[in-house]
Amino acid sequence: MCQATKYLVKTKTLNDLGEAGIIQLIQGKGPARLPSHLKKGIGDDCAVLQTTGDRVLLVTTDTLIEGIHFTVELLPPEALGWKALAVSISDIASMGGTPHTAFLSVGMKPETEVSFIETFMAGFQALAGRTDIVLAGGDTVESPSSAVITVTLLGDCLPEHVVYRSGAVVGDDVWVTGPLGNAAAGLFLLLNKKASELSGYETIVLAHQKPTPRLNTGKALGKSGLAHAMIDISDGIAKDLGHICEQSGIGALLKTASIPMSEEIQRLGSEVEKSPLEWALHGGEDYELLFTASPAHEEKIMSLTAEVSGSPATKIGTIIPEDGIWLETDKGKRPLQPGGYVHF
Amino acid sequence: MCQATKYLVKTKTLNDLGEAGIIQLIQGKGPARLPSHLKKGIGDDCAVLQTTGDRVLLVTTDTLIEGIHFTVELLPPEALGWKALAVSISDIASMGGTPHTAFLSVGMKPETEVSFIETFMAGFQALAGRTDIVLAGGDTVESPSSAVITVTLLGDCLPEHVVYRSGAVVGDDVWVTGPLGNAAAGLFLLLNKKASELSGYETIVLAHQKPTPRLNTGKALGKSGLAHAMIDISDGIAKDLGHICEQSGIGALLKTASIPMSEEIQRLGSEVEKSPLEWALHGGEDYELLFTASPAHEEKIMSLTAEVSGSPATKIGTIIPEDGIWLETDKGKRPLQPGGYVHF
Numbered sequence: 001m002c003q004a005t006k007y008l009v010k011t012k013t014l015n016d017l018g019e020a021g022i023i024q025l026i027q028g029k030g031p032a033r034l035p036s037h038l039k040k041g042i043g044d045d046c047a048v049l050q051t052t053g054d055r056v057l058l059v060t061t062d063t064l065i066e067g068i069h070f071t072v073e074l075l076p077p078e079a080l081g082w083k084a085l086a087v088s089i090s091d092i093a094s095m096g097g098t099p100h101t102a103f104l105s106v107g108m109k110p111e112t113e114v115s116f117i118e119t120f121m122a123g124f125q126a127l128a129g130r131t132d133i134v135l136a137g138g139d140t141v142e143s144p145s146s147a148v149i150t151v152t153l154l155g156d157c158l159p160e161h162v163v164y165r166s167g168a169v170v171g172d173d174v175w176v177t178g179p180l181g182n183a184a185a186g187l188f189l190l191l192n193k194k195a196s197e198l199s200g201y202e203t204i205v206l207a208h209q210k211p212t213p214r215l216n217t218g219k220a221l222g223k224s225g226l227a228h229a230m231i232d233i234s235d236g237i238a239k240d241l242g243h244i245c246e247q248s249g250i251g252a253l254l255k256t257a258s259i260p261m262s263e264e265i266q267r268l269g270s271e272v273e274k275s276p277l278e279w280a281l282h283g284g285e286d287y288e289l290l291f292t293a294s295p296a297h298e299e300k301i302m303s304l305t306a307e308v309s310g311s312p313a314t315k316i317g318t319i320i321p322e323d324g325i326w327l328e329t330d331k332g333k334r335p336l337q338p339g340g341y342v343h344f
Numbered sequence: 345m346c347q348a349t350k351y352l353v354k355t356k357t358l359n360d361l362g363e364a365g366i367i368q369l370i371q372g373k374g375p376a377r378l379p380s381h382l383k384k385g386i387g388d389d390c391a392v393l394q395t396t397g398d399r400v401l402l403v404t405t406d407t408l409i410e411g412i413h414f415t416v417e418l419l420p421p422e423a424l425g426w427k428a429l430a431v432s433i434s435d436i437a438s439m440g441g442t443p444h445t446a447f448l449s450v451g452m453k454p455e456t457e458v459s460f461i462e463t464f465m466a467g468f469q470a471l472a473g474r475t476d477i478v479l480a481g482g483d484t485v486e487s488p489s490s491a492v493i494t495v496t497l498l499g500d501c502l503p504e505h506v507v508y509r510s511g512a513v514v515g516d517d518v519w520v521t522g523p524l525g526n527a528a529a530g531l532f533l534l535l536n537k538k539a540s541e542l543s544g545y546e547t548i549v550l551a552h553q554k555p556t557p558r559l560n561t562g563k564a565l566g567k568s569g570l571a572h573a574m575i576d577i578s579d580g581i582a583k584d585l586g587h588i589c590e591q592s593g594i595g596a597l598l599k600t601a602s603i604p605m606s607e608e609i610q611r612l613g614s615e616v617e618k619s620p621l622e623w624a625l626h627g628g629e630d631y632e633l634l635f636t637a638s639p640a641h642e643e644k645i646m647s648l649t650a651e652v653s654g655s656p657a658t659k660i661g662t663i664i665p666e667d668g669i670w671l672e673t674d675k676g677k678r679p680l681q682p683g684g685y686v687h688f
Contacts, residue, residue: 011457011458011459012457012458012459013454013455013456013457013458014452014453014454014455014456014457014458014461015454015455016458017458019484022450022461022484023484025458025461025462025465026448026450026461026465026479026482026484027479028465028469034478035444035476035478037444037445038445038478038480041478041479041480041481042479042480042481042482046481047445047447047480047481049445049480049498051395051397051399051401051500053395053397055395057395057401057498059445059447059480059481059496059498060481061447061449061481061482061483061494061496062449062483063449063451063483063485063492063494064485065451065485065486065487065488065492067488068485068486068487068488069485100379100381101381101382101391101393101403103391103403103405103496104370105405105406105407105494106366106370107407107409107492108358109358110357110358110359111357111358111359112357112358113355113356113357113358114356114357114358114360114361114369115355115356117358117366117369117370118369121369121370121372125372132379134378134379134382134385135370135371135385135386136382136385136386136391136393136403137385137386137390137391137403137404137405138370138386138405139405139406139407139494140363140366140367140370141407141408141409141412141413142409142412143409143412143490143492144409144411144412144489144490145488145489145490146487146488146489146490148407148409148451148487148492150405150407150449150483150494152403152405152447152496154393154401154403156395
């Protein structure tokens with residue numbers, strides 16, 4: 001390459017590459033064959049390790065960075081501690097597992113007030129206590145600017161109860177637990193309304209700040225053998241269902257009218273002239289579960305999910321052979337573009 | 345409290361609390377009793393979990409933050425990738441374990457060049473390949489300013505081969521593998537000399553940039569049952585031996601003349617009029633192992649360590665009942681103040 005041409009070539013950055021490209025790059029060619037102890041590596045909510053004994057080990061790691069994933073204004077320290085653990089619990093839940101041991105790495109500025117860490121830990125330990133998780137280690141480091149939180153969570157599961165992203169088959173129903181879009185609408189509220197205007201919207205603010213991962217539902221579904229594929233909704237249904245489609249080699253057709261939405265986000269949508277469906281499809285951070293199952297088991301799924309969580313899961317669509325995710329609306333069928341949270 | 349007094353009280357920050365205080369705060373009161381699966385929680389190089397089967401699981405997490413733990417000028421991306429994994433391998437080695445599965449969380453600015461991640465991963469995978477570690481997952485996120493790397497490493501060990509910090513007994517010899525101070529002297533060189541002036545000092549620059557954790561020695565010592573207590577030297581011998589003393593409830597007396605130092609740091613010390621002993625005692629980042637053992641096993645330890653690593657470990661002192669770490673010099677006995685790397 002001549003010098004002139006060389007300087008015309010723009011250096012490729014992570015921004016150009018996108019998240020999928022970066023993961024590809026980090027994954028590299030990978031080992032030709034996974035080592036025998038690793039049943040699943042990169043590419044699901046958790047890695048699955050066959051260590052010794054009859055249960056497999058599930059491992060997930062999530063990093064939250066101030067200014068990217070949270071700001072102190074929108075997420076007070078107690079909620080941050082809760083949420084930092086909740087997102088990892090949700091990953092274990094989406095595989096059908098039971099979390100047991102957490103590792104917490106915290107990077108903070110030296111001038112951070114001690115009370116910040118105290119309330120952060122109170123939030124973390126409140127959820128840990130409720131879910132029988134023990135904090136077993138971690139790292140505390142100085143961070144020059146943004147606070148950085150990394151949680152690694154370990155759990156276990158009988159190997160036959162683990163639910164992967166890759167098991168969806170054509171004809172399966174697509175299900176979600178709980179209403180969708182609450183967390184995104186809660187974030188919208190926090191960004192656009194004063195504290196005094198949040199009355200009547202407490203549920204959706206809480207959905208953003210202190211999500212409750214669907215641990216019992218995930219475990220029950222794993223144990224039942226009813227779910228063919230499962231994922232948690234962290235980046236928005238469009239993107240997360242996309243992962244199931246890619247890994248199962250299928251597509252999905254969703255019925256707009258079936259997407260479960262809370263009364264609050266519909267009311268808020270009217271009030272601020274925003275589409276609640278956009279929050280539900282693309283919002284992300286709901287930490288509900290999305291799974292597929294045979295239509296023959298519809299009633300079993302309704303009763304099982306109602307029994308464990310108090311309200312039944314909602315059937316929102318069907319797995320189809322055609323690639324991509326399609327939306328059946330009253331105006332016909334249109335492709336659903338992935339519009340979830342893009343990390344890069 | 346009256347308002348006037350209130351405003352005179354300085355808000356307590358993490359800086360005031362120090363690292364030990366922060367760990368105390370994060371640890372909290374902790375569970376009254378560790379849950380049955382957790383043999384060791386916070387307070388050693390790794391957590392030790394009795395999951396299922398006959399081997400225990402070792403877990404360690406380390407975070408490196410740009411501007412605090414490294415700069416790109418002093419640690420090129422390939423060395424950064426290597427070192428990010430090396431520090432965690434060293435933690436597993438210091439417990440006598442065998443690492444097998446890594447999780448890598450990377451936070452980078454969007455404008456980071458792709459080639460940076462490529463060479464970073466090349467360094468990481470070079471060490472992973474050499475030590476039979478598989479990368480099984482992680483997280484990739486955007487970081488607004490500093491790059492942030494968190495590695496969680498899993499390993500295993502037979503429970504009877506795990507070496508804790510807490511097993512040192514009065515009368516034990518204190519041993520270290522390899523020379524001390526190379527990494528600190530290497531960092532001094534990189535900070536104070538031009539690249540053209542590093543000739544003849546390649547070993548110590550490499551000790552800072554691409555340390556080789558003492559994995560085989562750690563495993564062999566664990567398996568032999570000879571080491572009573574063990575730790576890796578990450579923060580400087582004064583601080584790390586201090587952890588063994590605290591957790592074993594003993595003290596130590598070191599002989600200055602016995603501290604092993606390379607010819608390079610002695611030569612560099614003369615050249616720049618710095619004390620090589622200061623680098624050796626307080627420098628940190630050597631990732632050598634420090635362990636204690638019965639004097640009856642001196643010869644066995646010499647031959648075992650020589651057999652596994654090519655050079656025997658060095659006996660540098662004795663475990664004493666008196667608290668603290670003491671230095672026996674040609675001018676008499678003086679207390680060794682912890683002067684290792686302080687995280688806050």
